[in-house]
Every structure is written in structure tokens, then in C-alpha cells.
Amino acid sequence: MCGFIGMMTAVNTNYKTTFNCKQSIEAGFIVAFRGGAVLGFVLVGFGLLNLILLLIIYWNLYLPDNPSTNDYLKMLETIAGYGLGGSTVALFGRVGGGIYTKAADVGADLVGKFEQGLDEDSPDNPGTIADNVGDNVGDIAGMGSDLFGSFAEATCAALVVSGTSAEIVSSGALFFPLFLSASGIIVSFFTTFFATNFMSIANAERVGIVIKYQLIISTLLMTPVLYFVTAVGLPYEFHVGNEPDIKTVKYYYCFICAACGLWSGLTIGLFTEYYTSYGDINKDEDNPVRELVKQCESGAAMNLISGLALGFVSTGVPAICIAITIYVSYYLAGMYGIALAALGMLSTLCIGLTIDGYGPISDNAGGLAEMSNIGPEVRKFTDALDAAGNTTAAIGKGFAIGSAALVSLALFGAFVTRAKVIFKGFYS
Secondary structure, X not given: OHHHHHHHHHHXXXXXHHHHOOOOHHHHHHHHHXXXXXXXXXXXXXXHHHHHHHHHHHHHHHOOOOOOHHHHHHHHHXXXXXXXXXHHHHHHHHHHHHHHHHHHHHHHHHHHHHHOOOOOOOOOOOHHHHHHHHHHHHHHHHHHHHHHHHHHXXXXXXXXXXXXXXXXXXXXXXXXXXXXXXXXXXXXXHHHHHHHHXXXXXXXXXXXXXXXXXHHHHHHHHHHHHHHHHHHHOOOEEXXXXXXXXXXXXXXXXXXXXXXXXXXXXXXXHHHHHHHOOOOOOOOOOOHHHHHHHHHHHOHHHHHHHHHHHHHHHOHHHHHHHHHHHHHHHHHHHHHHHHHHHHHHHOOHHHHHHHHHHHHHHHHHHHHHHHOOOOHHHHHHHHHHHHHHHHHHHHHHHHHHHHHHHHHHHHHHHHXXXXXXXXXXXXX
């Protein structure tokens, strides 16, 4: 449902963005950004709603009148299937959609540019239609289903691990992971107002700046909210895990775990933006993308080698951030801390998906401008939006990969905790 709604919204927003670019670049940006926001809020909203409904149903089906901690744990075990279902759809949406997207994009360029000498998105190239459809399939439905699976799995892992704590169960803090995700929706809702109501898009350079500020603002707003949620939603001290590896956790330990994931997500997004942004076109500055452009002067070989090297280098800081997050979270709160770190990174998922959905919408707006011969001025605006959109799509992939690393470990932690597997000499 999320992928379908996102694709239908993107298709309807494509031509509206093109039309509004006849007025100004700011008008086109606002429409494209709000179209991406539909994907973000629908996905997280549906994910949270389905979990709440499942918990209500399972609560009445599986729990006796006087449930014990073990009864709660068995009930929460059944919730894990929800994440598995999301991952199953994500497998086809992300992998299948991604392969189709790249095949259509490269195929259209090979036929249009190299064989026929046509312009980008030329109406004389039938492959342009496949390219535009592919952007929606891969970057809207595919990315949406991927992060939907990550969101569902991280929440399920946190619920399963928290079921081992008698203090959490008895204090009513069992649904804290849902509380955390719900607060992220509210923070993201206020964050979007900064992009469409308080920040101006006077020129092409402002597009990338406004999108980057969305990441920063959402993280800054979410940090105190995280502390409030953990202080209100968790007992002051509780125990998680199994004998003899039981962790004594205070509520502010959980805040630190979630904040590490949140700020790691911001760091990954900013470094992704740095390695993929074209920078200020009015300034003669050196950044990775412009350095790569200079390598193209020496031929395709140097372009390929330098591009691969740049891609490998760009993974260094994100890998370090994820490693630090995992170490700190496990040290403070065990496997529950790692699950909360994954939820912390995904707490601003609405904004992450908004800026990711903005990319293919603005890309297809440029294609529609070219195919309808609407004029070079409109194409200039759509190209500026598209250039920033390529960066935003990369930011979304960074979030997906970073959260997937934490989520996979959180799921493994949920299995280890439930199976009562003991790590002997972990710190030795």
C-alpha cells in the first residue's frame, strides 16, 4: 500500500512540478518536496498503525487474565512475523525495482545519446518513458518498501527484547518503541514547515542547502524529544537480557543509545551529501564531484577508477559511526540498546523518505519538460531541482544502508535473547 500510494502521488506530482517551474524554481521545489512528504508520512504512519492494530489483536488472543512475563514474551514473539512480511515485499520492490530502474536508465542513454545522438529525455526516444517509470519504481516503491521493512523489523526487535524485562512489562513501558516512532512523526511534521514556509529558494544553489537543513533541523528537534520520551516512557531502572548476561539499564542509557543512532544518521546523511553534491556553481571550489569531473578529461578509464575510489572512501565515516553506535549501545543496554539505536536512526524516517522521494519527482519533472517542449527556461529550473535530487536520493540510500546494519544486528539480538544464547568472554 505504501509503495502504491507513493508511486501514484509521484506520478501526479511530476507534471505539477513541471508546470510550477514555469512560475519559479521555488514553486516547483515546494510541489516536489510535498510530494515526497506524502511517501514519508504515509509509510511511517501505516507502519505504526499496523503494529498497534496487531498488538491489540494479539493482546486479546494470547494473553490470559493474569499474564506473566513469559506470556508477554510469547505474545511479542508473534509480532516478529510483521517485520518478516515487510522484508519479503522489500526484497522484490528494492531489488527488482532497482534492477529495472538502472536497466531502463542505461538502456535509454545508450540508444538515445550514443546511437542516435538525441538529447537527454528526448521525446524521440521511447526509452525515456521506461526511464521515467523506472525512477518511480526503484526510488519510490523500492526505497519505500526497503525502509518500511527496516522500520518494522527494528520495532519488532525492540519489542521482543523488552519482553524479557519484568520492570518494563509491569510498568506499562512495553510499547515504548511505538511511542518513540510516533514522536518522530510529530517532529518531522514540524520540520517540513521550515522547507516550504520559512526557507526561500531564490536560486538553484539554495535547493541543496534547504534539503540539507531538513536533516539538521529534524535531528536537533528530535534530540530533546528523545530525552523526554525516554524519561516519561521508561522506568528509571530496569533489567534486560537473560542469565547471566543481564544488563542493568537506566532510562538515560536508552536516551544515549537512541541519540547515537539519531546523530549517526545525520552524520551519514551529511557525508553522503558532501560526496555527491555539485557544490556552488558560482564558486570555483574543489569538492569530490568536481574533482571527478576533471578526471573525465583524461578519458573513461580515469573516470571509472576515480569514481570507484571515491565511492570506497565515502564509506569510511559512515562505517565508523555505525561501529561506535553499536559499541556504545551494547555496552549501555545490551541488545535492547542496539534496537533503540536503530529506532533512533529511523525516528526521523519521515524526513529521510521525503528528501528521497523528492529526487525521482524532480527528475521526472525534467523529463516531462523535455518531452513536452515546454521551453529552455523551465528545463533550466527542473535540471537544478534534478541535480539536487540526485544528491537527496543518495542520502536516502545512506539512511537505508546504515539503518539496515543496525536493524540486522537488532534482529539477531532479539533471537539471541529469546533463545538464551550466552556470549562467554565477549569483552576478553
